[in-house]
Amino acid sequence: MSDRYQDFTASTIGKQITKLLGLPQPTRLERYAEGAPLVDGTVAVGGRGRLAESLVGILDTLGIAGVETPAGETPGDATTYKGLVFDATGLTSSDQLVALRDFFTPLLRSLDRCPRVVVIGTPPELVDGAERVAQRALEGFTRSLGKEIGRGGTVQLVYVADGAEGSVASTLAFLLSPKSAYVSGQVVRIGAHGAAKPCEVADWTRPLEGKVAVVTGASRGIGEQIARVLHRDGATVIGIDVPQAASELQGVMRELDGDHLVLDITAKDAPQRIAHHLQTKHGGVDVVVHNAGITRDRKLANMAPNEKGDRFEQVVAVNLTAPERITRELLDQGVVNKGGSIIGVASIAGIAGNVGQTNYTASKAGVIGLVDSLADELKDGITINAVAPGFIITQMTAAVPFATREVGQRLNALAQGGLPVDVAETIAWYASPGSTAVNGNVVRVCGQMMLGA
Known part of the structure; x- marks a missing residue:
């Protein structure tokens, strides 16, 4: 589905009119294509901290050209x-924040189209005093820079706990590449819930090789x-959907050489059926994605209780209670594999x-509450995270008034x-074996909303 406004602004007359009226001129975003390099260009690295000396080497392992820039x-x-x-x-005190200006200001005008900017800090909650103040200030800096960088650029803050320095590769691979095209102004925490030992990723183009995903x-x-x-990233995929979507589901899974399970996830026996299928046919599961969801919109004053097809109860049942019950069953039965x-x-x-x-x-x-409740409870290197999409162009949003x-x-x-x-790429980053220290995060895939959240 094309963006007609964006197509108009890309035309000669559209550029003139939107510039004259002060209207947005969105840049056509670069997105990852299978087989392409993670980064088509050079990444400048700077700063003085726990990761400074290793960053160029980390980028090199990802096939990214990095250069130190004083x-x-x-x-x-x-x-x-x-x-x-x-x-x-x-940075351990607020007066040192000027180092951000000293590094970025000379370089910002030399950025290519659709650039990626990443600031690495220490989780403020893990330090005290003046250092905590300085590290918390990084959030304001990155979010503001994300709103002014322009040209399709994105800016992120990655808080890395002491001891988790060896677990940043998968996150840098995602945030510096076109895979994160619609993610900006976000704060990612690595190792904040314990620094899990990073898993070796043999092939960064297929990090899920040999893994099972539902x-x-x-x-x-x-x-x-x-x-x-x-x-694409190498996983064997088991798709689940309701009986009404069985034909479409089977077609997609056949194309992906995957497996499928047709059921209503809100059914009383759904968690047990899913667990049994994953255990007996696949020997367990490595990636569990709770994507199924519905909307039944109406103002609360007009949402009568016990109405036929109860709008409130149905939505909560599909979007939240079912994922809770399925997650618990898979964990209790040991169906989720280590890591x-x-x-x-x-x-x-x-x-x-x-x-x-x-x-x-x-x-x-x-x-989000499910993520918060389980992040510190999970064992064997199992992680839980969430994505929070903003305005994503789908058939559903195409029906929204112009x-x-x-x-x-x-x-x-x-x-x-x-x-x-854009949502799928963020989920694939979470799913990567290299993201074992990325736990308890909620990342918004929203292009950095200007208002609200």
Whole structure:
């Protein structure tokens, strides 16, 4: 589905009119294509901290060209950078924050189109005093820079706990590449819930080789794209969907050489059936993606209790209670393999709220609660994280009234809607064996919303 406004702004007359009226001029985002390098260009690295000396080497293992750039150095006129990484873990007081200005200001005008910027810090909750103040300040800096960088660029903050320095590769691979095209202004924590030993990734182009992944709601839309990206990364995918979508589900799984299970995830015996299928046919599961979800919108004053097809109860049952029950069953039976990953699909609506969606927003906020409740409880290197999509262009959003749809797409730093693949790429990053220290995170896939969350 094309973005007609973006197509218009790319035309000669469209550029002139939007510039004259001060309207958004969204950059066409670069997205990852299978077989392409993770980063098509050079990444400048700077800072003084726990990771400074190892960053260029880490990038080299990913096939990314990294170059150390001292603070204050102005590149030549012909020099361009595809990304910037600054190690701010060495900033221990607020007066040292000027180091951010000293590094970034000379380089920002040398950034290529759709650049990636990453600042690395220490989780503020793990340090005290002046250092805690300085590290917390990094969030304001990165979020503001994300809203001013322009040209399709993104900015992220990665908090790395002491001892988790060896676990940053998969996160840098994601955040510096086109895979994170619609993720900006986010804060990622590595090792904040214990520094799990990173798993070796033999092939960064197929990090899920030999792994088994299950995706609910996999017949179409975001779920189908999740299945396709996990398959691209090497996983054997088991898709789950309701009987009404059986034909579509079977078609997708046949194309991906995967497996399928047709059932209603809210059924009383659904968790047991899923666990039995995964255990007996696949010997367990490595990646669990709770994607299935529904909406039944209506203002709360008009949402009568015990109505036929109870809107509140149905939405909570599908979006939250079913993932809770399935997760618990898989964990209790030991179906999730060591180093496995559980991933929930929340929503930015669950963070900021939405008119007419008290049922939906409660369920999606609950998905975040599920992450919070289990992050410190899981054993054997199993992790749990969530994505919170913003305005993602799907068949469902195509039915939204034009004016509402346009506002929804433009009110973010990238001035456009995201695609299902943007959600899928974020989930694939969580699922990677190299992300074993990425636990308890909720990352918004929203182009960095300008208002609300």
